[in-house]
Amino acid sequence: MSRLNIFVGHYGSGKTEVSLNYAMELKKQGKDVIIVDLDIVNAFYRTKDAEKILNEAGIEVITPQYANTNVDIPALPADIFKIFTDKSKTIVIDVGGDDDGAVALGRFFGYISQEDYKLNLVVNTKRPLTDTKENIILMLRDIESCSRLKVNGIINNSNLSYDTTTALISEGEKTVKAAADELGVEFVFTAVKEELYDEYLKLTDAKVFPLKKYLKMPWQIQ
Amino acid sequence: MEKLLMKGNEAIAEAAIRAGCLRFYGYPITPQTEVSAYMSKKMPKVGGLFMQAESEIAAINMVYGSAAAGVRAMTSSSSPGISLKAEGISYIAGADLPCVVLNIVRGGPGLGGIQPAQSDYFQATKGLAHGDFQLVVLAPSSIQECVDLTYEAFDIADQYRMPVMLIGDGMLGQMMEPVTFPEEYKGRDLPEKTWATNGTQMKRKHNVVNSLYIEPNELEKLVVERYKKYDYIKETEVKYETENIKDADVVLVAYGTIARIAKSAMQKARNEGIKVGLIRPITLWPFPEKIISETAKKAKSFLAVEMSMGQMVEDVRLAVNGQADVHFYGRTGGVIPTPDEVYNKIIEIAGGAK
Numbered sequence: 330m331s332r333l334n335i336f337v338g339h340y341g342s343g344k345t346e347v348s349l350n351y352a353m354e355l356k357k358q359g360k361d362v363i364i365v366d367l368d369i370v371n372a373f374y375r376t377k378d379a380e381k382i383l384n385e386a387g388i389e390v391i392t393p394q395y396a397n398t399n400v401d402i403p404a405l406p407a408d409i410f411k412i413f414t415d416k417s418k419t420i421v422i423d424v425g426g427d428d429d430g431a432v433a434l435g436r437f438f439g440y441i442s443q444e445d446y447k448l449n450l451v452v453n454t455k456r457p458l459t460d461t462k463e464n465i466i467l468m469l470r471d472i473e474s475c476s477r478l479k480v481n482g483i484i485n486n487s488n489l490s491y492d493t494t495t496a497l498i499s500e501g502e503k504t505v506k507a508a509a510d511e512l513g514v515e516f517v518f519t520a521v522k523e524e525l526y527d528e529y530l531k532l533t534d535a536k537v538f539p540l541k542k543y544l545k546m547p548w549q550i551q
Numbered sequence: 552m553e554k555l556l557m558k559g560n561e562a563i564a565e566a567a568i569r570a571g572c573l574r575f576y577g578y579p580i581t582p583q584t585e586v587s588a589y590m591s592k593k594m595p596k597v598g599g600l601f602m603q604a605e606s607e608i609a610a611i612n613m614v615y616g617s618a619a620a621g622v623r624a625m626t627s628s629s630s631p632g633i634s635l636k637a638e639g640i641s642y643i644a645g646a647d648l649p650c651v652v653l654n655i656v657r658g659g660p661g662l663g664g665i666q667p668a669q670s671d672y673f674q675a676t677k678g679l680a681h682g683d684f685q686l687v688v689l690a691p692s693s694i695q696e697c698v699d700l701t702y703e704a705f706d707i708a709d710q711y712r713m714p715v716m717l718i719g720d721g722m723l724g725q726m727m728e729p730v731t732f733p734e735e736y737k738g739r740d741l742p743e744k745t746w747a748t749n750g751t752q753m754k755r756k757h758n759v760v761n762s763l764y765i766e767p768n769e770l771e772k773l774v775v776e777r778y779k780k781y782d783y784i785k786e787t788e789v790k791y792e793t794e795n796i797k798d799a800d801v802v803l804v805a806y807g808t809i810a811r812i813a814k815s816a817m818q819k820a821r822n823e824g825i826k827v828g829l830i831r832p833i834t835l836w837p838f839p840e841k842i843i844s845e846t847a848k849k850a851k852s853f854l855a856v857e858m859s860m861g862q863m864v865e866d867v868r869l870a871v872n873g874q875a876d877v878h879f880y881g882r883t884g885g886v887i888p889t890p891d892e893v894y895n896k897i898i899e900i901a902g903g904a905k
Contacts, residue, residue, distance in 0.1 A: 340585075341558055341727050372581055372665050373725035399664030399885065455556040455729075457565075489556050489729040547722065547887045548811040550819065 331447035333412075333420050335434065336484075337472050338451035339459045340371070340426030343486040347451050347520050348423035349379055349543045352388050360419040363412055366392040368425035369403030369433045376423050379543045405433065413440040428471035438477045449482040449517055452508070454501040455489050465508040482517040483509040485535075493522065495529045502535060552731040559723040560585035562694050562730050563653060564593065566701035567625050569732055572651070573599040574617040574624040576610035578632060581665040582721035583655035586627040607632040611639030611652075618648040619760040621747025623705055627653035629721075630671050631662060633679075640714050641680035645762030647746075647777070649708035651701070652686075653717045655724040658885035666885025667720035669807065672862035675716055676836040683774050685781050687715045687788060688835040690806040694728035700833070706739045707788065711780055712746075718835065720858065722808045722887070789841070790833035795821065796846050799828030801900055802875075804843065804867050805856040806832045809888065813856045816893035825901050835863070843870035852876040852900050856893055859883050876900075 334351060336344045345368075352364040364383060366376035376383075377396040384390060391412070394404045412420045424434050434441070450469050452459050459465050469480050487501020502519050509516040518536040521529045526539040557565070564586045567575070575594055577587035587603065594601035604610035610626045617624035628636060633654045643650055656671045658664035675688045687707050691697045697719065704715040748758045764770035792810075795817065796802055805813040810831040820827040830846065832839050847853065853875055855864035864879040871877050880896040882888045 341556065371725070373721055399658065399666065453556060455554070457555055457557065457561075460555075489554050490727060492554060492729040546726065546811075547808070548815045548890060550815055550890050 331445050332416065332418075333422065333441060333444055333446040335422040335424060335441070335446060335448045336451055337424045337431055337434065337448065337476065337480070338426065339453070339456050339468050341456055342426070342451040342453045342459065343488065343520065344426070344451045345374065345376055345423050346540055346542070346544065347484060347486055348421050349376065349383070350520070350538070350540050352383065352421040353386060353541070355419050355421065356386055356388055361417060362421060363389040363391060363418050364421045364423065365409060365412060366390070366396060366423050367405070367433050368423060368430060369393060369405070370425040370427075370430045374544060382543055403433070413437070427468070428475040431472040431475040434476040434478065441478060446478070447482055448476075448478050448480050449484050450480045451484045451486050452501075452505045454485075454487040454504045455497065462504055462508045462511065465505065466512060469508075469512065480514060482515050484517050485519040488522070493525065495525055495532055498525070498529055499532050502533060506535070552734060554729045554731050556727050557694060557730050558585060558725055558727050559694050559697050559719060560655065560725065561589045562697045563627075563701050563717065564589035566698040566732065567651065567705070568593055568597055568599065569736065570623070570702045570705045570738070572623045572625045572705065574614070574622050575599070575601050576604050576613040576624070576626045577601065578604050578607045578610050578628065580629045580632045582657060582724050583627050583629050583653065585724070586653060607635035608639065611636035611643075614650045615639055615643050615646070615648065618643060618650045619646070619748050621744040621749050623709070625651040625653070627655070629655045629657045630659050630668070633671065633674065637680035640686070641682050641684065642762050643714050644684040644686070645682060646760050647712040648714075648760065649705075649712050650714050651704045651708055651717065652714055654719070656718060656720045658883070664885040665721065667722045667808065667887060668858045668883065668885055669720060669809065670859040670862065670883060671718070672835065672857070672859060675718055676838070676866075684777070685713075685836055687711070687713065687784060687837070688718055689715065689790075690718050690833060690835050691723065692807050692810045692831065694723075694726070695730050696833075697723065698730050698732060702733075702736055702738065706741065709741045709744075710739055711784060713780075718807070720808055785837040788834060789837045789839050791839035791842055792831040792833060793842065794829045795826075796828035796830060796850070798826050799846070800826045800851045801828070801897055802846055802850045802853050803827060803829045803856055803893070803897075804832070804853060804863070805829070806835060806863065809856055809858055812888055812890050813893055815890035816897060819890060819894045820897045820901075825897060827897055832863070838866045838870070840866075840870040843867060844872065844874070847871040847874035850875050852878060854878045854880060854896060854900060856888065857881045858887065
């Protein structure tokens with residue numbers, strides 16, 4: 330298993346939800362985890378929103394200095410560098426959407442490329458720009474060229490929020506697997522919300538990763 | 552119809568294109584930049600045009616030009632940018648031209664902040680710019696409604712030859728929900744744009760687009776005519792949603808995303824046996840006065856919930872017209888009220904938990 334676990338993808342592919350859950354899972358396995366919110370392109374619905382839950386779970390959170398404030402500038406904090414120097418930590422990096430978001434990752438190319446990293450592309454085939462094998466490959470290429478790193482894992486996170494069905498997830502898995510096969514990249518897992526986890530296990534032979542919903546909408550009573 | 556998972560900003564852009572919008576003039580500002588980003592990718596593919604203007608003022612005047620030529624045109628911005636567009640919108644209203652303007656509202660005044668707000672209600676419904684004029688203002692509260700009202704906005708604009716504003720906030724612009732687009736949209740039967748400055752083909756007189764009138768009497772006549780149109784719109788275009796109002800003692804009035812928060816608070820109160828209802832204005836102008844006035848005959852209290860210091864509450868008070876108490880709960884500056892805060896206010900009004 331790699332020490333650096335990086336999640337990239339299209340806007341709204343579910344990178345943040347997958348990253349949060351992945352960090353929680355690593356923590357459960359006894360790892361000393363730091364999660365980094367590297368999203369410099371989207372001011373809303375981000376890792377920072379789950380900071381309290383993560384801290385309570387004993388996970389350190391590093392976010393852009395001005396995240397969730399009105400300062401609309403993408404300043405990354407200096408203590409981000411400790412993720413590369415303190416090798417005892419296991420790192421989860423939640424990168425901003427598209428190639429635009431991946432630019433921030435490219436800035437750390439020199440550090441990341443020194444290590445055995447896992448760079449996962451999160452794909453939701455119900456998002457219009459990653460709906461086909463061809464579009465997934467285009468998105469992957471754009472992100473690779475901006476980050477200067479190689480995507481070496483693909484995750485199926487196909488969903489329609491509260492309208493998700495297992496049939497839809499399964500269809501997404503086929504498309505995402507086809508893209509992974511064509512690229513010769515590992516298909517890592519299909520992410521499935523908890524409620525559908527057991528049902529989905531019966532439908533697939535792929536690895537399935539359960540997702541707990543940590544980010545709630547403002548109208549959902551906490 | 553295939554369901555897709557889309558952000559509010561993307562869904563509005565896609566719906567606009569599908570509704571036949573062929574010209575989009577943008578200028579970036581958080582939290583609506585995805586509209587421009589989406590348009591820049593998609594417009595060239597449908598034979599339309601996306602242009603990033605040099606300023607908001609330029610963008611709205613480009614809309615003015617395209618609208619005059621009879622083409623469906625749109626611009627979008629967020630609060631400070633809408634203030635910059637105000638002059639142009641007044642000219643478009645004064646020239647009786649159709650267009651759609653999207654405002655994804657952020658905290659204000661001034662540069663304010665980038666988080667969600669509803670503090671542009673007065674601006675949108677009463678005093679956007681100089682002169683006697685109105686915009687139809689549509690306030691979606693879900694991503695599907697963003698899609699549906701975008702189609703509607705273009706039709707209303709064309710039917711009445713006037714600017715229509717879609718109003719949302721950063722929550723709506725950025726959140727994702729499943730949406731479907733109609734396979735084939737059957738819009739309204741719209742009159743031909745015989746007034747458009749799209750070339751005479753040597754078959755008719757020149758059409759003139761203008762908002763300058765030398766004679767006061769001529770201008771007055773035109774404005775009075777325009778207000779007859781507004782009266783007609785008030786009669787025919789009001790849209791709202793109600794829930795649980797029949798037996799309600801306390802009626803919440805909230806629009807956009809805040810209506811969803813109010814709804815959660817209402818459900819919590821109902822579980823406690825407190826009779827709470829909700830009126831959600833979908834058109835902010837024309838405001839749903841009649842339903843509020845009728846509901847006020849039975850209900851004891853009204854509670855307007857807004858992300859502002861209290862703007863729509865004035866229209867609620869006018870519509871209630873002394874028939875019931877009118878209360879207000881709001882957060883501002885980009886702070887979103889929680890369902891619990893609204894619930895606590897309901898308890899306060901209802902006189903303590905039963």
